[in-house]
Amino acid sequence: MSQDIYLTGITTTGTPHIGNYVGAIRPGIAASKDKSKKNFYFLADYHALAKAEDPERINRSTLEIAAAWLALGLDTENAVFYRQSDIEEIPHLTWILSSVTAKGLMNRAHSYKAVVQANEESGNRDPDKGIMMALYCYPILMAADILMFKSTKVPVGRDQKQHVEMTRDIAQRFNHRYGDIFTIPEAAISDSTAVLAGLDGRKMSKSYNNIIPLFADEKSLRKLIMKIKTNSLEPGEPKDTAGSTLYDMYKAFATEEEVKNIEKRYAEGIAWGEMKQVLFEYINEHIKPARDEYQRLVDDPAIVEKKLLKGAEKAREISVPYLDEIRYAVGIRKLG
Ligand code: TRP
Numbered sequence: 001m002s003q004d005i006y007l008t009g010i011t012t013t014g015t016p017h018i019g020n021y022v023g024a025i026r027p028g029i030a031a032s033k034d035k036s037k038k039n040f041y042f043l044a045d046y047h048a049l050a051k052a053e054d055p056e057r058i059n060r061s062t063l064e065i066a067a068a069w070l071a072l073g074l075d076t077e078n079a080v081f082y083r084q085s086d087i088e089e090i091p092h093l094t095w096i097l098s099s100v101t102a103k104g105l106m107n108r109a110h111s112y113k114a115v116v117q118a119n120e121e122s123g124n125r126d127p128d129k130g131i132m133m134a135l136y137c138y139p140i141l142m143a144a145d146i147l148m149f150k151s152t153k154v155p156v157g158r159d160q161k162q163h164v165e166m167t168r169d170i171a172q173r174f175n176h177r178y179g180d181i182f183t184i185p186e187a188a189i190s191d192s193t194a195v196l197a198g199l200d201g202r203k204m205s206k207s208y209n210n211i212i213p214l215f216a217d218e219k220s221l222r223k224l225i226m227k228i229k230t231n232s233l234e235p236g237e238p239k240d241t242a243g244s245t246l247y248d249m250y251k252a253f254a255t256e257e258e259v260k261n262i263e264k265r266y267a268e269g270i271a272w273g274e275m276k277q278v279l280f281e282y283i284n285e286h287i288k289p290a291r292d293e294y295q296r297l298v299d300d301p302a303i304v305e306k307k308l309l310k311g312a313e314k315a316r317e318i319s320v321p322y323l324d325e326i327r328y329a330v331g332i333r334k335l336g
Contacts (some may be wrong), residue, residue, distance in 0.1 A: 004187070006037060007151035009044040009084070009142070013053050013060040016068040017211035018283070019196040019204030022252045023157070025214075027193055031155075032079040039079040039150050040315070041069065043308075046084050046091070046141060050134035066304045067297035071290045072255050075309060085146065086312035093144040094137075096330060100173045101140050109139050110112035110162055143167040148319050150183040156229060163188045178329040194252050197245045201229045215294045218284060225280045226273075235271030246275050253286050 008028055016025065033037050043065055048058045062083065074081060084090055106112065111136060116127045134141075139162075146154055146167050154164050164187035171182035195203060198210030205211070212224045228245050241247040241263055251259050262270075262278070270278075297304050327333070 002040055003036075004152045005040070005150055005183075005324055006031065006153045006155060007040040007042075007143055007146055007149055007185075008137065008155050009042055009047065010065055010069075011044045011051070012048040012058055013051055014061055014206040015064050015211075016214045017204060017206070018214055018249070018252075019211065021068075021072075021214045022194050022196050024193075025069060026074060027190070027274050028155070029069065029074050032075040033073075033076060037144060040151065041074065041079055041081045042087075042145070043083045044142075044145065050098060050132070050138050050141075052132070053256065063292065063298060063301050066291075066308060066335055067294050070304065070307060071215075071270070071294035071297055073290075076311060080309070080311055080314050082311035083130070083308045085282065086308065087148070087315055087319050089323040090141070090144050090148055092323055093148055093326065094141045097147070097170050097174065098137065098140050099330070100177060101143075101170050102173075102233075105166060105169060106136055106139065109136075110159075111138060136163045136311065139163045140170070142168045146185050147171055147182045148322065149315070150318075150322075151185045152183060153188040154185050155188045158189060161189060170319045181326055181329055194253060196249060199224065199227050199229065214287065215291045217291075221284055221287075222247055223282045225276050225283070230272040233269075233272070235274075236269040238269050239266045241266050246272070246279055250275075250279050250282060253282055256283075277279075 008024070010024070028041060029039060032041065037198070043062050045058060045062055048061065055059070064083075066083075069081070072078070086284060112131065115131055115135065119129045120125050142163050143166065146164070147170075154160075154167075155165060164185060168184050168186070171184050175182055175184075182220075198204035199212070200206060200208065200210045202208050202210060212221065227251075230244070230246065233239055247262065247266065250262055254262070262275075265275075
């Protein structure tokens with residue numbers, strides 16, 4: 001068996017938040033240091049475009065996400081870290097793949113169907129209202145990301161599993177027609193990574209407006225943690241850890257022993273205000289060193305830019321010759 005190749009894309013919308021950190025950034029950074037694995041990490045800025053983001057926000061988000069991963073210690077020697085739009089071969093491959101992608105397959109994408117359903121529910125006569133081709137073809141671009149680097153494993157959340165399955169479909173159809181060109185990847189879904197709730201108790205997500213930015217300054221971090229929803233139990237009344245956002249968040253950062261201790265304090269009836277203070281101090285201490293480095297990088301984007309270009313150079317050592325091979329296979333060739 002040849003070595004597994006892992007590839008992870010991060011859409012450049014929004015500011016990195018604590019939920020991203022616990023769910024994707026922290027495990028991703030740990031994996032980047034594993035010398036036995038080949039890892040690709042990239043900023044999916046063309047995917048951000050499909051979400052109709054404001055240009056300034058796409059740009060800012062790209063900087064913030066890159067700075068966050070770097071500040072937290074992503075191993076860019078061992079792993080390849082790049083920006084999607086620097087790899088010109090990806091949009092080329094997207095077009096080639098769209099020639100073997102059935103429209104019917106795209107019709108079935110959950111991400112597209114969700115918007116159609118929302119249109120229907122709000123009584124729109126046109127079910128495709130507001131839907132751009134970039135959203136509709138989003139899975140083809142994602143397939144190009146994955147196939148371009150011969151990935152075998154794609155660590156994604158459950159919501160992205162279908163996209164990886166579509167990638168397999170597309171690659172298989174291509175191989176059937178043109179020969180054995182693509183590696184067939186599979187989704188690597190980890191159920192053990194935590195999904196954190198946000199301020200209001202729903203999943204922490206930019207679209208719910210309930211996030212805690214990972215690198216919020218100390219004052220804002222404290223203020224946000226104080227806003228986390230709790231029940232109305234009084235100090236001294238025993239409290240349940242199940243369903244407590246404060247507890248889950250603490251658990252996502254603290255050691256097993258510390259968690260046990262907090263469980264005891266819940267049973268003893270720790271006041272919510274005090275628990276919030278404990279949580280704030282814990283997260284603040286944990287994040288502080290990286291926060292300073294993050295700030296340094298965000299204030300000097302040229303450092304980040306340089307890192308990304310270096311990563312792109314490494315990535316293109318693969319994508320440039322591979323695209324030639326793919327083009328040749330489909331009949332896009334030099335004439336003598
Ligand atoms: N669509 C993914 C998301 O929204 C991001 C992404 C883009 C991606 N291309 C990818 C993830 C390739 C894994 C592999 O989370």
